[in-house]
Amino acid sequence: MSDIASRVKAIIVDKLGVDENEVVAEASFTNDLGADSLDTVELIMEFEKEFDIQIPDDQAENIATVGQAIKYIEEAK
Amino acid sequence: MELKRVVVTGLGALTPIGNNIEEYWNGLISGQSGAAPVTHFDASKFKTQFACEIKNFDPTDFIDRKEVRRMDRFAQYAMATAKEAMDDSKLDLEKIDKQRVGVIWGAGIGGLETFQDEVMAYAKGDGTPRFNPFFIPKMIADIAPGLISIKYGFMGPNYTTVSACASSANAIIDALNSIRLGHTDVVITGGSEAAVTEAGMGGFNAMHAMSTRNDDPKTASRPFDANRDGFVLGEGSGALVLEEYEHAKARGAKIYAEVVGGGLSSDAYHMTAPHPEGIGVVAVMENCLRNAGMKPEDVDAINTHGTSTPLGDVAELKAIGKVFGEHAKTLNINSTKSMTGHLLGAAGAVEAIASILSLEHGIVPPTINHETVDENINPELNLTLNEAQKRDVKVVMSNTFGFGGHNACVLFKKMD
Numbered sequence: 163m164s165d166i167a168s169r170v171k172a173i174i175v176d177k178l179g180v181d182e183n184e185v186v187a188e189a190s191f192t193n194d195l196g197a198d199s200l201d202t203v204e205l206i207m208e209f210e211k212e213f214d215i216q217i218p219d220d221q222a223e224n225i226a227t228v229g230q231a232i233k234y235i236e237e238a239k
Numbered sequence: 240m241e242l243k244r245v246v247v248t249g250l251g252a253l254t255p256i257g258n259n260i261e262e263y264w265n266g267l268i269s270g271q272s273g274a275a276p277v278t279h280f281d282a283s284k285f286k287t288q289f290a291c292e293i294k295n296f297d298p299t300d301f302i303d304r305k306e307v308r309r310m311d312r313f314a315q316y317a318m319a320t321a322k323e324a325m326d327d328s329k330l331d332l333e334k335i336d337k338q339r340v341g342v343i344w345g346a347g348i349g350g351l352e353t354f355q356d357e358v359m360a361y362a363k364g365d366g367t368p369r370f371n372p373f374f375i376p377k378m379i380a381d382i383a384p385g386l387i388s389i390k391y392g393f394m395g396p397n398y399t400t401v402s403a404c405a406s407s408a409n410a411i412i413d414a415l416n417s418i419r420l421g422h423t424d425v426v427i428t429g430g431s432e433a434a435v436t437e438a439g440m441g442g443f444n445a446m447h448a449m450s451t452r453n454d455d456p457k458t459a460s461r462p463f464d465a466n467r468d469g470f471v472l473g474e475g476s477g478a479l480v481l482e483e484y485e486h487a488k489a490r491g492a493k494i495y496a497e498v499v500g501g502g503l504s505s506d507a508y509h510m511t512a513p514h515p516e517g518i519g520v521v522a523v524m525e526n527c528l529r530n531a532g533m534k535p536e537d538v539d540a541i542n543t544h545g546t547s548t549p550l551g552d553v554a555e556l557k558a559i560g561k562v563f564g565e566h567a568k569t570l571n572i573n574s575t576k577s578m579t580g581h582l583l584g585a586a587g588a589v590e591a592i593a594s595i596l597s598l599e600h601g602i603v604p605p606t607i608n609h610e611t612v613d614e615n616i617n618p619e620l621n622l623t624l625n626e627a628q629k630r631d632v633k634v635v636m637s638n639t640f641g642f643g644g645h646n647a648c649v650l651f652k653k654m655d
Contacts, residue, residue, distance in 0.1 A: 179305030196305075203372040211369075 166213070166239070167232045173208045174228065177201065187229030209235060242419040246654070247495040248487050249328025249480030250592055251320035251429070254579050255291035255473050259323055263589070264596050266578065267604035268627040272457040273579055274471050279435050286444045289456035290435045291473035291580025309373050310386065311350030312433035312474070316585075317383035318390070320478035321427055325391065328480040328492065330425065332391065341395030341423045342384035343414045345407030345430030347584030347641065348439070349380030349399075355438040380584075383431055395423045401584070403641025404544070406430055407477065408587030411649055412501030414481045424486045429588035431476030443472060446511060450547065460581075461608035462545035462552050462574035463622050470546040473580030477588030479595075496595045496651040499634075500531025506644030513551045513640065517558030520638070523646035524562045527636065531650045535563045538570065538650070539630065540603050542594045542637045545574025546581050553615045555638065560617060571603040571630055573623040578607055587639040591649055594635040598653040603628045 171185045178195050191197040191205065206222045209215070209231060215238045217225070225231050252259060255273025256266030266273070273291035282288040298307045298315040301322050307315065321342075357374045376382055381399040388397050396417055400409035407430025414426035443449045450469040452459035460471040487494055504526055506519035513520070528535060543555055552574075560567050575593045582589055597603050609624040616622075633653045640646045 177308075179303070179308075200309075200372040200376070207369060207371070 164236070166235050169212055170209065170228065170232050170235065173212060174205065177205055177208060185228055187227065187232070189228045190226055192226070213239060215239065243421055244484035245415050245418045245481050245498045246484050246487050247479055247498060247595055247651070248482045248492040249324040249330070250495065250595065251323030251327065251478035252476070252589060252592055253293060253296065253316050253319050254475045254477070254582070254589055255293060256578050258293070258296065260327070260592070263592070264600070267575060267593055267596070268602050270605050270607045270625065270627065271578055272460070272607065273473065274456040274459055276456065277435065277440070280437055282440060285440050286451050287440060287449045287472070288453045289459065289471070290440065291471055292435055293475050309377060311353040311377045313346060313350055313431045314377070314383045314386055316433060316474070316476035317344065317431040317478070318386060320429060320431070320476040321387045324427065324429070324478035324480050328482070330480065331490070335425065337392050338394045339424040340393040341414070341417055341426040342387045342393055342397050343410045343417065343426050343428045344384040344387070344399045345410035345584050345587060346380040346383060346399050347401065347403045347406045347432055348434050350378035350382070351434050351439050352436040353377040355436055387427055393427065395426070402645035402647065403643055404581065404583050404586050405639045405641035405645040405647040406584035406587065408591070408637065408639040408647035408649055409503070409645070411479065411481070411498070411587060411591055412503065412647060415498045415501050418481055418483050425480065425482045427478060428481055429476065429478035430585040432583040432585040433474045434583055435472055435474045440472060448511070448548065458608045460547045460577045461610070462543070462547040462577050462606055463556070463613060463616055464609045465611040465613040467547045467549060467552065469548055470576065471580035473582040475582050475589065476585050477592045479588065479591065494654050496598050497654060498649065499533065499652045500527050500650045502527025502530055502648040504646045506646065508644055511642045513554045515550065515554055517554040519644060519646045520555055520558035520640065521561050523648045524558065524636065524638070527648035527650055533634065533650065536566050538563070538634050538636050539632045540571040540573070540594070540597060540635045542590045542635065543572060543574045544638045544640045545606070546576055547574070551640070553613070556616055556620060568619045568621070571621055571623050571628060571632070573603055574606045575604050578604070587637070587647060590639065591637045591651070594637045595651050597632050597635055598651060601629060601631050603630050603632060
């Protein structure tokens with residue numbers, strides 16, 4: 163697992179209070195990991211802070227799964 | 240329209256002298272002080288460096304780990320006491336009509352720590368707003384009853400009353416009236432506060448409202464003592480389940496007391512100073528007695544607002560003298576803030592609980608830390624100094640007053 167992937171997963175485990183095993187690439191924040199709309203905003207903000215990047219709102223809307231988040235961050239770095 | 244009778248069928252407490260009802264009561268009757276040096280933050284530069292904090296509180300005992308993060312401490316405290324009160328009431332969630340259960344809460348400030356931390360983080364940044372999406376919902380004072388209703392599915396009236404240190408007494412009175420008028424069968428009421436933060440301590444210090452007895456925190460809250468120098472900031476929560484009498488009787492509930500009346504008034508005088516003659520305080524006690532259909536002579540004990548401030552304590556006792564006349568000398572008057580400190584918006588709730596427990600146990604908790612007589616106080620009053628007193632209390636009054644000149648008063652009566 164890449165460094166980015168492990169850091170993304172650590173944030174998700176911390177913020178959503180889910181088990182690490184559940185945080186797989188296909189997992190949807192809202193459908194699988196129990197996030198609500200406020201949680202997903204917070205996750206995006208945490209990704210921005212952790213990786214020192216900006217994720218515009220229109221692009222944040224397309225980040226719905228763990229894999230999509232990792233891919234976006236890898237490309238943005 | 241005939242008003243319904245309202246009784247208390249569940250209690251919960253999280254206080255600086257005990258983390259549940261049993262511990263709280265034991266702390267009260269044994270005269271414990273909850274004051275100690277501040278641990279929530281580094282207070283070394285503050286004029287006051289001690290407070291009555293909650294100790295050994297683990298929110299995950301009451302709330303899911305994920306939910307904890309979404310709640311300011313004031314809401315965590317609310318969840319803890321609401322659970323104790325609900326468990327105590329033995330209400331069967333499958334059998335009650337949840338549309339007719341309300342949650343009416345009190346908080347003087349709400350999520351002060353959340354507000355402080357978010358604004359401080361913004362101020363330290365480069366001006367780019369990066370506020371957490373939970374900032375507003377964590378901070379707002381009405382989130383506590385909202386969260387309680389979500390947990391239990393209670394769909395009746397739901398809001399927070401804000402009247403500074405009278406807030407949760409206002410909530411109890413609103414709960415009383417909601418049930419009296421037949422709008423609800425049950426209301427979870429009470430209040431919570433968590434203002435032991437840099438902003439809270441710094442703000443109250445700036446007003447010269449708090450004691451600065453840093454060399455001896457445990458004796459700093461000394462209502463009615465000649466050398467009192469201000470209140471001691473406290474935090475915590477109290478919860479009460481109020482229920483329509485027939486509803487409670489039908490399910491064989493344990494009934495602690497009847498809530499027989501509530502009074503409200505305003506000083507219309509000054510932002511923070513009490514009226515020196517206590518005219519608003521006289522009015523609130525008279526309103527309360529009238530609302531309960533009682534005479535001054537019916538009352539056995541008064542849990543005063545008694546914050547340990549130079550002006551407030553004297554004004555309140557003068558007002559008691561005016562309302563109760565000769566009977567004032569036979570009352571057991573106390574201030575449990577001598578032990579708990581001042582829980583601000585939660586004060587009305589935890590003091591109502593202390594009052595109700597004094598009916599239940601036949602003991603009036605003391606006013607601790609009294610050393611020196613204040614010549615401005617009538618020496619004939621029984622201020623229940625330093626030691627709890629046994630007394631078969633049948634009717635007890637609880638007073639709370641808030642900055643802004645808000646006065647609230649509640650009367651509880653032992654069941655016949």
